Amino acid sequence: xxxxxxYGVGNLFSLKSSLAAIGAEAAVTADPEAIRAADRVILPGxxxxxxxxxxxxxxxxxxxxxxVAAAGKPVMGIxxxxxxxxxxxxxxxxxxxxxxxxxxxxxxADVIPAGLKIPHIGWNALSFGKTKHPLFKYLKDGDCVYFxxxxxxxxxxxxxxxxxxxxxxxxxxxxxxxxxxxxFHPEKSGNAGLAILRAFCExxxxxx
Amino acid sequence: xITKRIIPCLDVRDGRVxxxxxxxxxxxxxxxxxLARYYSEHGADELVFYDITASAEGRRLFTxxxxxxxxxxxxxxxxxxxINTLEDFDxxxxxxxxxxxxxxGAIRNPALITEAAKRYGDQCVVISADVKRVDGVFRVFxxxxxxxxxxxxxxxxKQCVERGAGEVVLNSIDTDGVKKxxxxxxxxxxxxxxxxxxxxxxxxxxxEDFITLFHTLPGVDAGLAASIFHFGEVKISDLKAxxxxxxxxxxx
Numbered sequence: 001x002x003x004x005x006x007y008g009v010g011n012l013f014s015l016k017s018s019l020a021a022i023g024a025e026a027a028v029t030a031d032p033e034a035i036r037a038a039d040r041v042i043l044p045g046x047x048x049x050x051x052x053x054x055x056x057x058x059x060x061x062x063x064x065x066x067x068v069a070a071a072g073k074p075v076m077g078i079x080x081x082x083x084x085x086x087x088x089x090x091x092x093x094x095x096x097x098x099x100x101x102x103x104x105x106x107x108x109a110d111v112i113p114a115g116l117k118i119p120h121i122g123w124n125a126l127s128f129g130k131t132k133h134p135l136f137k138y139l140k141d142g143d144c145v146y147f148x149x150x151x152x153x154x155x156x157x158x159x160x161x162x163x164x165x166x167x168x169x170x171x172x173x174x175x176x177x178x179x180x181x182x183x184f185h186p187e188k189s190g191n192a193g194l195a196i197l198r199a200f201c202e203x204x205x206x207x208x
Numbered sequence: 209x210i211t212k213r214i215i216p217c218l219d220v221r222d223g224r225v226x227x228x229x230x231x232x233x234x235x236x237x238x239x240x241x242x243l244a245r246y247y248s249e250h251g252a253d254e255l256v257f258y259d260i261t262a263s264a265e266g267r268r269l270f271t272x273x274x275x276x277x278x279x280x281x282x283x284x285x286x287x288x289x290x291i292n293t294l295e296d297f298d299x300x301x302x303x304x305x306x307x308x309x310x311x312x313g314a315i316r317n318p319a320l321i322t323e324a325a326k327r328y329g330d331q332c333v334v335i336s337a338d339v340k341r342v343d344g345v346f347r348v349f350x351x352x353x354x355x356x357x358x359x360x361x362x363x364x365x366k367q368c369v370e371r372g373a374g375e376v377v378l379n380s381i382d383t384d385g386v387k388k389x390x391x392x393x394x395x396x397x398x399x400x401x402x403x404x405x406x407x408x409x410x411x412x413x414x415x416e417d418f419i420t421l422f423h424t425l426p427g428v429d430a431g432l433a434a435s436i437f438h439f440g441e442v443k444i445s446d447l448k449a450x451x452x453x454x455x456x457x458x459x460x
Binding site for chain 2: 011013014017018020021046047117118119120121122123124125144146148165166187188189190193194
């Protein structure tokens with residue numbers, strides 16, 4: 001069973017539907033026991049980092065995510081959910097993240113050339129570098145996924161498993177052991193997105 | 209590199225897809241769910257659903273259809289038509305829409321854009337403008353292109369973006385249904401004043417029209433069309449292949 005963490009941020013309809021479409025059993029839940037009992041966990045999120053981090057802490061679900069991660073179960077953050085896995089963010093101030101992956105969240109305006117539109121919105125191609133992470137086992141270099149974001153993962157070089165070119169190579173996905181995150185939306189990325197979710201659902205605990 | 213998006217638009221009335229020529233003479237084409245699936249499988253990057261229903265019952269039917277589409281098709285969905293309040297935003301977002309397009313509702317109450325952008329984020333709010341030349345000036349038309357608001361279009365669109373609209377759909381009434389190509393002059397005028405994605409609508413008749421659009425105006429992010437896709441005059445897979453061949457970044 002996949003637990004989709006519901007902490008009052010964003011619309012989880014498409015995520016739940018896309019998991020159903022690949023035949024995965026999924027539940028949208030805020031119940032710590034249900035999350036701990038799940039085989040794997042997805043941390044979604046849209047909106048501002050500070051608000052989302054505060055909601056996660058207020059519900060105590062930040063600790064639950066960390067526990068599940070420490071137990072070696074596959075954990076995946078999506079979009080803002082990915083950003084929350086890192087140490088901190090500089091979106092409207094400075095906010096602490098879960099710190100499960102080294103790195104920080106900074107405005108894409110810091111690294112892309114002036115004149116490019118912000119947010120980075122639309123379909124962009126993924127580059128995997130030398131080794132392809134198991135999350136992308138069904139994809140090939142250059143497959144496109146759907147992005148909507150104005151901030152990106154910085155100083156997380158060791159964890160980067162995919163980038164997308166937008167005037168500069170932006171962090172598209174990160175992973176450290178069983179904890180991983182996608183800046184893009186697999187649930188809105190057509191067949192490529194479904195293939196990523198399928199790969200995630202097929203992962204054993206303690207993947208490397 | 210970000211790809212140029214191809215977006216079929218589905219006008220829905222009483223649960224069926226319709227398409228007009230110059231907004232007149234609507235005719236039934238096909239089932240929204242079937243068309244949405246077909247387009248998604250053939251490479252559509254996004255889908256726009258316009259609810260052109262007037263009745264409450266038709267509106268319920270529309271949200272039912274939207275829910276069904278969103279539970280089966282996993283590409284971004286934009287919904288427009290009859291969006292006048294934050295409750296309307298809520299209603300369609302709960303059914304699985306990713307973006308909401310406002311037109312007449314924003315003309316009546318521009319603060320709707322500000323409030324919706326604050327609540328749901330800029331990326332969620334799309335300003336859709338129906339624009340026509342009147343005595344050499346671009347004017348905004350309301351009510352599906354029937355009523356001249358008298359407002360100058362370029363400054364209106366600029367104002368909407370300043371209020372928080374994260375994307376612009378520019379529909380040229382002058383070229384809509386004519387199939388002789390997009391309104392490059394009008395699009396250029398909009399691209400010069402906004403720094404959010406601009407979606408060209410109205411006038412596509414063949415594959416070359418999209419190639420000309422993206423080659424001439426690098427600031428345009430997407431091309432939207434309806435009847436040429438619904439009637440099979442242009443296949444999205446052929447269009448994408450032609451774009452790639454012409455050196456335009458496309459998702460194939």
